[in-house]
Amino acid sequence: MASKTIIFITGANTGIGYEAVKAFLSSSTPYHVFVGARNLEKLETAINSFGDTGIHKLVPVQIDLLSDESIVTAFKQVSSEVGYIDVLINNAGAATSAPPSRESFLQDYNVNVAGTYTVTDTFLPLLIKSSAPRLLFLTSGLSSFEEVTKPNPRFPSPPAGWPKAPTPTWVCYIASKAALNMVMINFARILKNDNVKVWCISPGFLATDLGGDRERLKAMGAGDPSLGGTFIKDVVEGARDEDVGKVIRRDMVQPW
Template identity: 55%
Template sequence: MTGKDIVLITGANQGIGFEAVKALIASSVSYHVLLCGRSLERAKEAVESLQSAYPDSDSTIEALQVDITDDDSISNLFSQVQSSYGKIDVLINNAGASFDHEVAAGNLTIREAWNKAYDVNVSGTQVMTHTFMPLLIKSSNPRLLFVTSGLSSLSRASDPDSPRYTVPPAGWPKPPGPSFIAYRSSKTALNMLMLDWARILKNDGVKVWCISPGFLATNLGENREMLKKLGAGEPSIGGEFIRDVVQGKQDEHVGKVVSSFGDGLQPW
């Protein structure tokens, strides 16, 4: 046992996950962060980078491997964490993926892209959460975070005044557009998953949220530089917001989709 709160975060060797680990170890609170990635080598490289950048941090970081689309991988990680620590205090389901661009490029069929999006963003996240719940509820202050998307909002998707609500001309085929529909649908499903966990864990003292980090320049299925040109912010914004939720700054919004933009709440 480390004596520090143990934070497990998936998909953390790059992007928003990496920035969340950075924000946590740079804070004045001490954590033991389990930085998980599909590649153990890349997870270790991320840990080395953070340790070099923050040599005086009281927090510690450990690289672990998990592929949330692989049940055996999740089970192996559970066995490691259970054996080493016996509990976790925070589970951040950050791992996610978008495959819509692969359909446009001709690399995947529509069915393949949708199945892959749901496998990572919904099914894999559900298995990961279910598997680790026995360790999370052992914490004295358990927190469960799901990283969703601003594109998951049904209210915004149905709002004619939203910049995402564009109507193509009549006829077929329709011109390609930035709909990201498989990704968006899977993240909307993730919001429902969060609501169910909030219900299930209501009497266990687990605080549950979806995190909407905002329009940020990550490598999630697109060119990062192109996203910057479109006005995307730095991934560090999302990382710092996740840290704030871990540290209690959104406790009044448990069971909601909390956002780093606007009034702090994303409409359903």
């Protein structure tokens, strides 16, 4: 049997991360997946739900993006079991439900930008040892500067005067994801001569717990999270190698 492609993915006990692991298990390519999540009990429940993994191997890894100690501990666990990883998938994220404030902005930035950066920086010594390293960051379709500056009837400008209606809570989330896009660009630059293929993955409007009530999101037209999981697998397996260094959607390159 061919050697397994080794993956470390964060935030994989639910949503798109969970669906990505499921997609890897459906592949004819053998995978060794370190499945990361903050809550180890929920993570083990998620892994057990997959049943027989066949040619693949799943290993639970507890990791909290708000804790540098947790990130280092996760790195030590992975590096003690393998000498390298082929793919790092930064899937874990946060979206505050509180109105925009210093606290809520810092909450989303701490996970989506600072935490994700720290995970990547910590695991790079393992990633660059791969013969075909890949680095993925999960971003948002609403992180496109070009698109959000266009008129949108869903988000009209309020009448003149003050006070204004409350700013949507998702402003903190999309601002942090726009910053994450810049983090990706920087990693693509500094890892170019290490032959690391780097992307931001924009999975589309999907019904996940991160966005709130799944049924409400489905009623608004959100797709199934499995679409995002399959997309991630396809990128790992080479489907979008021509779009390295970009923010990619399932059917196009996302405008900056």
